[in-house]
Amino acid sequence: MKKLITLLVVLISVQITFAQDHLSKGDSLKSEGLLMPALTEYAAAMTQNPTSENSYRLAATTALLWTSQMRDTSFYFLNYALQNDSTLDVLYDPDFLSLIEDPRWKHIEDLQFGKYEAKNGAIKNKPFARALFRMIIKDQGFMYAGNIERRKYMQNGGYFSTPAIFPVLAMEEKNLKENESRLFELLDEYGWPTASLVTEFAAAGAALIVNHSSYEVRKKYFPMLEEAFKNGEAQPLRYAKMRDRLLVEEGKEQLYGTQLKFEENTRVPQPIEDPQHVDKRRTEIGLRPLNVYLKERFDIDWHLTQEN
Template identity: 70%
Template sequence: MKRTLLFCLAMWSVAQVTSQSLMDQADSLKAQGLLMPALEKYGMAFGQQQSPEISYKMAGTCALLWTKQMRDTAFFFLRYALQDNYSLEPLHDPDFLSLIEDPRWTSIEDIQMSKYESVNGSIKNKTFARELFRMIIRDQGFMYAGNIERRKYMQNGGYFSTPAIFPVLAMEEKNLQENQKRLFGLLDQYGWPTASEVTEYAAAGAALIINHAAYEDRVKYFPMLEEAFNQGEAQPLRYAKMKDRLLIEEGKQQLYGTQYTFERAERVPLPIHEPQYVDQRRAEIGLEPLVVYLKERFGIEWNVPQQSH
């Protein structure tokens, strides 16, 4: 009996290693844009170990292939993957762009929101949250294909490897414009989305979308974000980034050091008002020291001695 148990454990261990190896291969193929070979590897891994993680990756890969058959397959594996998943992550995963106009996606949203609420409490404005989640997916959804081609653009000395990228870029622009128009209407109706109303995940979508907007639009809606921040309903970094960006665009110096430029291919912070006091200002709104932020986020070395008033 003991030998049988040890044998079974050994075989399970081998299967785990083999499954992980297949997953690693699949992830690498997907990163290169080779979706069908990646899907085959995920399928082999799933045959060895039917885990929610593998099923989720298969769903995302199928969705990226965009055909009706693959959308059907994506929904099949997504439902399996989410059986014990109580998070909202799938609702803002850009891999699922091809699914969000399908009536079955509404069911996925309803189920995930209900499960999330059973653990975390009520989402007060589900309608707003649902819209914001879909905006995040639309904003990021074409970046899988777009970023692969952008990397090739750099490698090819400023040339895309395929003309197929141009309609993708056009769709990115179309989605951006539609997202902005819809967001402004929602902001006028509901005000700035707060974590207590739509969850922090959905609230991040408003800042993401408005970040692409024209200066005039950001000026118009910044007071809403500022009010939400003052009420403890918006993240400090979200507030600081928009505040700094507006100041820079107005020809002024930034306050919190969140904006940077490139000099000789290296990131450099744009001018900061009284930089010796920047950490005091950042601490007052709940941010870490600038030297830590710049190093961890961008690998920027910044050493200005700090003082306090």
């Protein structure tokens, strides 16, 4: 009996190892824009190790393929993936842009809201939260395709590899305008969204959209974000990004190092005020050291000795 149990453990371990190999290959292919080969690898991983994680990858990848058949497949695997998930992460995952206008997406939202509230307490304004989550997905939804082409743009010395990027950029602009219009209506109706009203995840959507708007819009709404932040009702990074962006637009040095520029096809931070103390300022508002942030978010190596 012990030998049988040992054999089963070994077989399961081998299956999981093979599944992890398929996941790694799938992730690599997806990052290159090769969705169908990535989907094949994720399907193999799911066959060998049918976990929620593997099912979620299948759902996200099929959603990115945009066809009606793939949307059906995405909902199938997404429902499986979320069975034991009580977070709201899926509601602002931009990979699911192709799903949010489908009636089945509201069912996903309702289920996740219910599980989240059972664990964390009531969301005070669910309609506002729902709208903000969808705005986040619309704002970020073309980033997958856009970022792949932007990387190629840098590699090609300032030229896109395909004209297909231009309608993608046009759709990004269209979504931004629609988001702005809807957000301004909601702000007039409800005021600035706070973490205690809509959850910190949804509240971040308002700052995201405003920060992607015009200088005039940022200037108008930043005091509302700043007040929410000072009251512990807004994410530090959203506050830091908007404050830094306004400073840069006004010809001043940024405080937290969140704004980047290109120098000889390399991204570097915009000028920082008293850069030897940037980590001190970041720590004071709840952010990690700048070199960690830049490396993890943008794969930028930044080193400057910090003073206490």
